[in-house]
Amino acid sequence: MTAATPTARRAPGSLAGRIVVWAVFAVLFAYMTVQSVGNLVTVSQSVRAFNEFLGTASGGSTLTRDTPWVWLVLDIAIAPVAFVVALWASRRARLAVTIGIFVLAFAAAGALWLDLQLFVPRLLDF
Template identity: 80%
Template sequence: MTAATPTVRRPSGAFVGKLVVWVVFALLFAYMTVQSIGNLVTVSQSVRAFNAFLGTTSGGNSLARSTPWAWLVLDIAIAPVAFAVALWVSRRARLAVTVGVFVLAFAAAGALWLDLQLFVPRLLDF
């Protein structure tokens, strides 16, 4: 081997395994984010339609609801933040630890996400 010959580093099995974990959980967290965006669209349209209906009735303005934007935005932010934290925590860990961290992050994000998915409609109660 001469000094002019470049060395080619091949990825190790552990790196390929971590890459697979990252891609799989990125897809799962992306699905969670898309569902949250759909919830934001659906809830905001429902609130707008409800308030428009109340505007057509006499005295209905006192029943008007506002869209819970803070909760809906938090619902969208849960998955990307959980993925970023899991990626940061497991960046130098072994493959088994990486899998455990991502499973824990997905479970925690899923619990919080589902709780908000059920909580937001109860805020509105129409």
């Protein structure tokens, strides 16, 4: 750095505010991830029970379903990926911009997450 290069100093409150935003959204994204893991467990158990039931029926093996692992894993990955992208995008932003980026990331992740939460059971259509 030369003497002509200006240096920007952040206010200490700005960093504390950003840490609060990061923590709040970390909890929200963690909740979304936990719900996705619950969905994975529930759907995989339902598919397994359905297939076991069909195994006892005459000719039921033709109706068995596969667990949609790709969609379930994608459902789990949405929230952590959105959080990391928002964290990366807001790493040097002001507090107001950081809040906006995280709200946008949470809305986008929530829309995708909810679509998958509703789409996966439709794939099975018991």
